[in-house]
Amino acid sequence: MKGYFKYIILIVALFAVLVYLEVISPKDVDWRQTFSARDKIPFGTWVLHDELKSLYPATEVKDLTSSFYEYQNLSENVNNSIVIITKNFGPDSLDMDFLFRKAKAGADVFISANYFDDVLTDSLRIQIKQKMGVLPDSVTNLRVWNGQGWGDHFRLNKSVQPTWFVLSDSSRVIPLGLGNDSINFVKIPYGDGNFLLHSAPLVFTNYHLLYSDHQYQEQLLSWFSVPTGTLEWDEYYKPFRVENRSPIKMILTNRSLRAAYWTSLIGLLVYVFTNMLRRQRIIPVLKAKNNMSLDFVRTIGLLYYNRKDHKDLLIKIFTGFSETITTRYFLRFEYSEDFYKKLALKSGVSEKITRMIFSRYRILSDKKQVYEDELLQFNDLVEQFYRESKQTSSTR
Numbered sequence: 001m002k003g004y005f006k007y008i009i010l011i012v013a014l015f016a017v018l019v020y021l022e023v024i025s026p027k028d029v030d031w032r033q034t035f036s037a038r039d040k041i042p043f044g045t046w047v048l049h050d051e052l053k054s055l056y057p058a059t060e061v062k063d064l065t066s067s068f069y070e071y072q073n074l075s076e077n078v079n080n081s082i083v084i085i086t087k088n089f090g091p092d093s094l095d096m097d098f099l100f101r102k103a104k105a106g107a108d109v110f111i112s113a114n115y116f117d118d119v120l121t122d123s124l125r126i127q128i129k130q131k132m133g134v135l136p137d138s139v140t141n142l143r144v145w146n147g148q149g150w151g152d153h154f155r156l157n158k159s160v161q162p163t164w165f166v167l168s169d170s171s172r173v174i175p176l177g178l179g180n181d182s183i184n185f186v187k188i189p190y191g192d193g194n195f196l197l198h199s200a201p202l203v204f205t206n207y208h209l210l211y212s213d214h215q216y217q218e219q220l221l222s223w224f225s226v227p228t229g230t231l232e233w234d235e236y237y238k239p240f241r242v243e244n245r246s247p248i249k250m251i252l253t254n255r256s257l258r259a260a261y262w263t264s265l266i267g268l269l270v271y272v273f274t275n276m277l278r279r280q281r282i283i284p285v286l287k288a289k290n291n292m293s294l295d296f297v298r299t300i301g302l303l304y305y306n307r308k309d310h311k312d313l314l315i316k317i318f319t320g321f322s323e324t325i326t327t328r329y330f331l332r333f334e335y336s337e338d339f340y341k342k343l344a345l346k347s348g349v350s351e352k353i354t355r356m357i358f359s360r361y362r363i364l365s366d367k368k369q370v371y372e373d374e375l376l377q378f379n380d381l382v383e384q385f386y387r388e389s390k391q392t393s394s395t396r
Contacts, residue, residue: 007274011267015260022259034240035085035201037063037233042207045085048217049233051209052083055221059231067236068095081108081193081225082232085201087239089113089120096120104191110224112198114163124188124195126173127166142203143178144185144219150178154216160202176223185220196224310370314378318361321382328389335362347389357381 030041037049052061062080064071068091072078078101089111091099096119103109111120121128140161142154164182167173177185179200188195202208204217235241251257322333329346331339335358344351360378364370 007271011271015263015267018263019256019260022256027255032240033087033202033205034238035087035205036238036240037235040206043202043205045204045206047206047209048085048204052231052233055218056226056231058229059226060229061231061233063233063235065235067091068098072098077228077230078102079105079107079228080230080232081227082110082234083224084109084111084113084234084237085204086113086234086237087201088115089237090115090117091237093119096123099195100190103193103195106192106227108194108196108225108227110196110198110221112201112204114199114201116197124173124190124197125168125171126186126188126197127168128163128199129166129182130163131161140200141178141180142184142200142216144216145176146219151219154213156203156208156212158202158208160208161200163199165197165199177220187223193227308372310372310375311364311367314361314364314370314375317379317382318365321357321385347385349385349388353381353385353388357385 030039031043032041033043034041035043035045037045040046049061052059064082078098080102082099082102096117099109099120100123116128138158140156140158142156143150143152145151161179161182161184164179164184165173165175165186167175167183167186172189174187174189175183175185176187176196177183177198184199186197188197198220203212203220209217251261325331325333325343329343331343331346333339340351340355340358343349344354347354357378360381364374364378
């Protein structure tokens with residue numbers, strides 16, 4: 001143990017330096033639009049969620065972390081009003097049916113999103129339009145209907161409204177808010193309750209609540225009522241919904257904890273690896289294995305020989321020989337004096353042996369039956385060629 005003490009001290013010191021550098025390094029601003037009540041980043045909704053207790057002091061705020069369909073199976077009160085703030089709101093048909101039943105039973109359904117599902121807009125008979133080419137730093141002028149007329153102007157030095165509502169002349173939709181002279185907040189009576197739709201969810205984020213006039217948000221929410229003693233806050237339909245809250249996920253999502261985790265893991269692996277190298281057992285010398293390929297070739301050759309089909313074996317020996325000539329010397333097989341000379345020159349084998357191999361094969365291949373001594377004589381010529389060729393040592 002004493003021999004490893006200096007390595008442990010070194011690893012601990014490196015780990016302490018990394019943690020210190022991580023602590024003093026400036027943190028990058030997280031500009032993700034999460035709209036989550038858990039996030040204190042600029043575009044989270046932690047401030048609004050916390051201020052709901054002041055806006056509705058006699059109301060209990062209940063977070064919904066599952067789909068509406070799963071939530072209703074818990075036999076909760078369907079009359080509770082609900083607040084939904086997200087980027088794109090597109091639940092399935094079961095969850096949408098839950099919202100319609102809420103409004104019909106007398107609850108207010110407040111939804112602030114840039115984009116709404118077609119099922120919702122078609123059912124409520126409203127249209128959504130989108131603005132193209134809007135600069136992020138362009139000014140947004142906001143107003144809210146106060147019951148008698150349009151209220152004060154609220155100016156935001158950011159573009160927060162990419163969409164707006166278009167109402168028909170026969171629509172029962174009540175306009176309650178304007179953004180750059182376009183309708184961005186409407187009230188739609190449904191059953192005994194109401195749908196309140198808002199097309200600029202960024203105004204409810206931490207950034208605009210802290211650095212803009214929060215009276216605009218208060219005037220919007222003044223149209224929202226809580227008939228029961230419970231207000232439901234949606235945390236399920238968020239762009240970056242956290243489904244797994246395990247300890248390891250919490251570590252990996254935090255920059256400082258993630259750096260400490262990987263440093264510890266790498267240090268442990270380095271320690272184990274170095275310790276393994278120092279204590280590695282002597283590797284025994286193993287005897288080389290036999291060349292099974294050579295044994296296989298011998299077995300196959302013996303099989304053909306025992307069958308007494310000498311002509312078939314003759315053809316296979318010559319086929320292997322001609323393939324060797326093609327791949328080794330790049331010559332195409334033919335019966336000609338020019339071919340014999342080229343092969344003898346490239347292989348280093350006498351032209352006499354070369355000519356004998358091909359002439360002997362030509363004679364034997366025309367015969368109906370090849371005898372054993374003829375096959376052995378032909379094989380001896382081929383083996384002599386292999387022994388005397390220039391590339392014998394590199395290929396055989």
